[in-house]
Amino acid sequence: MLKTSVLLACLAFSTIVADGNYFQVLIREIDNPAGTLKNGQPCSNFGFLGAGCNTWMKAVATASGTNISNINLPAAIQINKNMETRVSNLNLVVSDDYLDSVDAFTGFDLRVVLGTDSDSTNIIDDYIIHVSSNQEQGVYTYTSLRDGTLATTISIAWSTNIAPQSTTATPEPTTTGVPFTGSTAVPTTTPRPPVDCSEVVNVTSGVQTVYPDGMTPVSVYCDQTSYGTYTVIQSRGVVGQNITFDFPSVSNYSAAFGEPGIGNNYWFGLDNMHVLSGVKPYALQIDLCCGTKLIAKQVYHNFKIDTAEKFYKLTAVADISGVGLDYSNSGKDLAAAFSTSTEWHGPKAHDSCDQFEFFDDDSSIDPPPQSKPYGGWWYGSCGNNMNGFLYPSRSGNCTVPLEIFDANGMLGVNMRTTPGLGFNGYDVDLQSYDRVRMALFTFDSSTIDRTDSSFCN
Known part of the structure; x- marks a missing residue:
């Protein structure tokens, strides 16, 4: 089974990235402006003052195409302690360290679970993001709409050294030693009409x-x-x-x-x-x-x-x-x-x-x-x-x-x-x-x- 690990981004990338393939997601910021659980209930008796949730986060990512629902979530990390509704400069790295069989980067999946305790007994949000991209670096912001309460937002970036799929066309085969019997006129072609x-x-x-x-x-x-x-x-x-x-x-x-x-x-x-x-x-x-x-x-x-x-x-x-x-x-x-x-x-x-x-x-x-x-x-x-x-x-x-x-x-x-x-x-x-x-x-x-x-x- 594919394993995933969460590492503090304060470690230098040179120490995180090993030889061979790497893929990493940087979780930059999480915002829960309502300061509520997913069911709309406030996390604090002082929600009327704008107090939010003390939040624990679990996250896994994969760029290998593995069904992310089958990947075990790691232990939760507490990301704030002062009831902030927005956790800025979070900068946590989720690494997919098992990419030996991946030969082209076509996108990735990220699952994020937010709760008010390490066991995620009280869920703030739980979602899976699929990003389809062949870019080796990029940024992405996802807003999770929640029924009856304000949305949560997550801001991420990603980086990988896995190249995208090659689009180089296979050259036409050539033959030698066959007498030329055709016309010397330059062939004309009609442009293909647009399919979309x-x-x-x-x-x-x-x-x-x-x-x-x-x-x-x-x-x-x-x-x-x-x-x-x-x-x-x-x-x-x-x-x-x-x-x-x-x-x-x-x-x-x-x-x-x-x-x-x-x-x-x-x-x-x-x-x-x-x-x-x-x-x-x-x-x-x-x-x-x-x-x-x-x-x-x-x-x-x-x-x-x-x-x-x-x-x-x-x-x-x-x-x-x-x-x-x-x-x-x-x-x-x-x-x-x-x-x-x-x-x-x-x-x-x-x-x-x-x-x-x-x-x-x-x-x-x-x-x-x-x-x-x-x-x-x-x-x-x-x-x-x-x-x-x-x-x-x-x-x-x-x-x-x-x-x-x-x-x-x-x-x-x-x-x-x-x-x-x-x-x-x-x-x-x-x-x-x-x-x-x-x-x-x-x-x-x-x-x-x-x-x-x-x-x-």
Whole structure:
């Protein structure tokens, strides 16, 4: 089993780094501005004065691809003693010392557990970060959203001497001694059409034409940012035409439909997603907005959509475990096939999927209204459906009032932003976001501004 050790960064790097491969994460700062546990309870009776938690930290990291959940956490280190909410100049090093089999650096995983005691009996936060990068040095800041209380933030840097994967092309084979019989004319070639937005010449934000299979044109919205280009493969919003996303068969989702654009309702098509995800390595970003407020920005690496014969199974690696597509209650959307209510391929029984079986159990309503199926999705956890019913915008309030749910019985455009069970113990949150998108990218995810809310505006 891979071992990991935490070392004080005050030791000189020359004494920490041994011969051979090394990979290290420097934990620079941890901020818990609420001064509370993960459940929202204050750590001190003097929280009203801004007093926070005395915090113990456990951390492990790996750049070898080992499942970090299988790595034993080291002993906890106390990182503050005076109830500070921000621990600056922390500068603790987490080292992955077992890298002999790693021949290329493609990113890393870091797990951080924060508690108020050495045994982590009272949890402040517990999360896994996945950083996809081929840079040998870099910095990264992660904000862990917590239900009902302010987020925690961790600032890290990393360093490694493991080179990235080589992109040098293999030279074409040459032959000698064969008589030349061809034409002496210089061959002409037609430039390959762009398969995604990153290959569009002089791309600007707006609707562009791409050719996922190299031949068939597909209109998509391209978002050109300071850190890279996104190809938007799904979006929902109250701008433009509110088209239906509710169809009976998986095949109805195979081709593109809708109108690409910010805040528009658009679907790239499962066949296009399958073809495109086989062209090059992609990461997926999901943005969730309520009004103009950014609720969450979720990142998934190694995004793949399988063939129609395998019902377009979705695979990816979550940046943060336990939420979004990685939310789990006897199943995850990651590794799930695409389903509709009438064409079911989910790991759970259809009758136990809360996207279809959620109901309002208000005792004043008899009988309680049952949810009606809406939209095809990768129903693995049954906690998410970004193809759900699009409710009208309600001035920045995306919680669906029970009386509105009672009126139509349909769950909205929803995506889990917290682990654990949702509303009233169901897998779903009773939320319906009014602007969302799924966007593919190929650039370094560590450069993403996690607070960038421009899409919501």
